[in-house]
Amino acid sequence: MNTTTRIPAACCAPGSPLLSTEERDDLAARFRALSDPTRLAIVNRLAGSDEVCVCAFVAELGLSQPTVSHHLRILREAGLVEARRNGTWGYYRLVPETVAALAGALGNA
Numbered sequence: 001m002n003t004t005t006r007i008p009a010a011c012c013a014p015g016s017p018l019l020s021t022e023e024r025d026d027l028a029a030r031f032r033a034l035s036d037p038t039r040l041a042i043v044n045r046l047a048g049s050d051e052v053c054v055c056a057f058v059a060e061l062g063l064s065q066p067t068v069s070h071h072l073r074i075l076r077e078a079g080l081v082e083a084r085r086n087g088t089w090g091y092y093r094l095v096p097e098t099v100a101a102l103a104g105a106l107g108n109a
Contacts, residue, residue: 010104010105010106010107011023011027011105011106012105012106012107013106013107014107016107027102027105029078030078030079030080030098030102031102032078033074033075033077033078033080034078034080034102036071036074038061038063038067038071039071039074039075041061042057042061042068042071042072042075042081042092043075043080043081043094043099045057045060046081046092046093046094047094047099049093050093051084051091051092051093052091052092052093053089053090053091053092054068054069054072054089054090054091054092055089057072057092069090072090072092076092078098079095079098080094080095080098080099081093081094081095082095
């Protein structure tokens with residue numbers, strides 16, 4: 001998936017224009033990233049914070065650090081979260097523009 005591909009303004013509202021194959025694939029990949037309950041919980045947690053340490057997700061979700069990192073990688077590849085390193089820990093934040101664009105794609109912007 002190309003995380004720089006622009007998300008269409010509205011794809012799933014009445015009267016929406018047809019999507020190109022690339023737009024469909026990119027949009028589906030982003031929604032697929034949100035289709036897992038753990039990843040949805042991560043996005044929900046990030047929506048209420050500036051940034052969160054991976055160690056907090058391990059404790060809150062009751063999952064191993066490699067499992068949490070796997071879910072965060074999928075969200076990062078989908079362009080939904082960004083990460084920064086501070087020593088041995090990774091800190092994650094939501095990319096609000098991407099989340100807002102997904103809502104807009106459903107006709108909710």
